[in-house]
Amino acid sequence: MQHPKTILITGGNTGIGLATATQLAIAGHTVILACRNQEKAKQAASQIKQRKADADVRVYPLDLASFDSIRQFSAKISADFPMIDVLINNAGAYPVKQQFTEEGFELQFGVNYLGHYLLTQLLLPVITKAPEARIIHVSSIMHNLGKIDFDTFRGRAKYSGTTAYGQSKLANALFSSALAKRLPAHVTSNAVHPGGVDSDIYREFPSLVHKIFKLFLISTDRAGAYLVNMAVGDDWKGRTGEFKSAHGPLPISKRAKDEAMIERLYLESAKLAGVNAI
Numbered sequence: 665m666q667h668p669k670t671i672l673i674t675g676g677n678t679g680i681g682l683a684t685a686t687q688l689a690i691a692g693h694t695v696i697l698a699c700r701n702q703e704k705a706k707q708a709a710s711q712i713k714q715r716k717a718d719a720d721v722r723v724y725p726l727d728l729a730s731f732d733s734i735r736q737f738s739a740k741i742s743a744d745f746p747m748i749d750v751l752i753n754n755a756g757a758y759p760v761k762q763q764f765t766e767e768g769f770e771l772q773f774g775v776n777y778l779g780h781y782l783l784t785q786l787l788l789p790v791i792t793k794a795p796e797a798r799i800i801h802v803s804s805i806m807h808n809l810g811k812i813d814f815d816t817f818r819g820r821a822k823y824s825g826t827t828a829y830g831q832s833k834l835a836n837a838l839f840s841s842a843l844a845k846r847l848p849a850h851v852t853s854n855a856v857h858p859g860g861v862d863s864d865i866y867r868e869f870p871s872l873v874h875k876i877f878k879l880f881l882i883s884t885d886r887a888g889a890y891l892v893n894m895a896v897g898d899d900w901k902g903r904t905g906e907f908k909s910a911h912g913p914l915p916i917s918k919r920a921k922d923e924a925m926i927e928r929l930y931l932e933s934a935k936l937a938g939v940n941a942i
Contacts, residue, residue: 669794671895672696672741672748672787674726674780675755677708680802680858683888684752686712688895689719696745698726698737698755728755728779729765731937738786747793750895753780753836754802762823769936770819776832778817781839782937796901797851799843800894803836803907805857808917810834812929817936835929837907837920842930844905846942852904856894858887859911886910 676685676697689695689712699705702725709721724740727733741748757763757775765774784791784799791797810830820828836855843853890910894900907916919925934941 668692668694668720669749669896670694670696670745670747671750671752672698673752673754674698674728674783676752677701677705680884680887680891681752681754682708682711683884684754684891684895685721686715687885687888687892689721690716691892691896693896694720694722696722696724696741696748698724700725700727700729700755726783728775728783729771731767731779731782734779734782735786738783741787742790745790748787748790748797749794750798750800751784751787751791752800752802752891752895753784754800754891755780756802756832758825758829760825762819762828764819768818770817770828772825772828772832773817773835776829777835777839778933778937780836781933782939784839784843785934785937785939785941788942792848792851795850798895798900799840799847799851799853800891801836801840801853801855802891803840803855803857804829804833805909805914806830807834807837807857807920808915810917811919812838812925814932834917834919837916838922838926838929839933840907841905841920842926845926847904852900852902854894854900854904855907856891857907857909857911857914858890859909 671688671693673681673685675681677699685695697705705723709723712719712721726737757771759771763771806829840853840855887910
């Protein structure tokens with residue numbers, strides 16, 4: 665097998681994250697599950713170890729809706745691991761009703777995007793130490809429904825979960841492109857649409873809508889296999905600034921290629937997160 669890597673996955677206790685973590689751990693890599701719900705995270709680790717008894721799975725608490733939690737987590741990871749080979753920004757929320765982070769940001773913008781922005785910036789010192797590092801941003805085809813509206817980052821007068829989700833996933837894609845331009849040559853940054861995946865992200869949908877929706881979803885294992893290839897596959901070595909799909913063709917919005925917006929959002933996000941961005 666290839667040289668074992670240290671791979672950090674946010675939201676690795678369920679859905680795509682768990683499927684990806686399981687496949688990577690079985691392949692012999694060290695997998696860090698960064699999760700808000702520690703009980704579910706420990707259950708996920710146990711589930712992985714049932715598949716491979718000596719799997720190296722570590723569980724750490726991380727709440728992406730809290731800058732304090734993100735900073736504490738990043739400090740702990742940086743102290744415990746000399747380097748991180750792969751960061752998979754996977755965790756996401758899709759609430760039906762408007763919610764907010766500890767800092768007062770609309771939850772989808774705050775968790776799906778801004779929390780991951782801060783996390784990535786704080787972990788870059790240990791990521792860049794890896795000889796060949798990769799950062800993967802789980803975006804969505806629904807970025808096509810998104811528009812970056814700076815006036816909505818702290819909430820919307822008329823809330824639409826779908827509109828907010830689209831904005832957060834467009835932001836993921838823009839962030840990936842911004843990093844690809846700034847990172848040293850040995851660190852890559854790519855975005856992925858994992859497909860319409862049967863995962864817990866749709867748990868707040870009305871039950872009937874959820875049942876109908878599930879008919880059109882693909883398995884988490886299929887999406888996980890694609891992310892595994894992006895994380896450790898030889899054919900992704902050196903590739904950066906791409907936005908691909910694990911499930912059929914991916915129409916990419918013109919907004920995702922807006923160079924001015926890529927720069928503006930990146931720099932504004934640094935101010936919002938309180939970091940000096942690279």
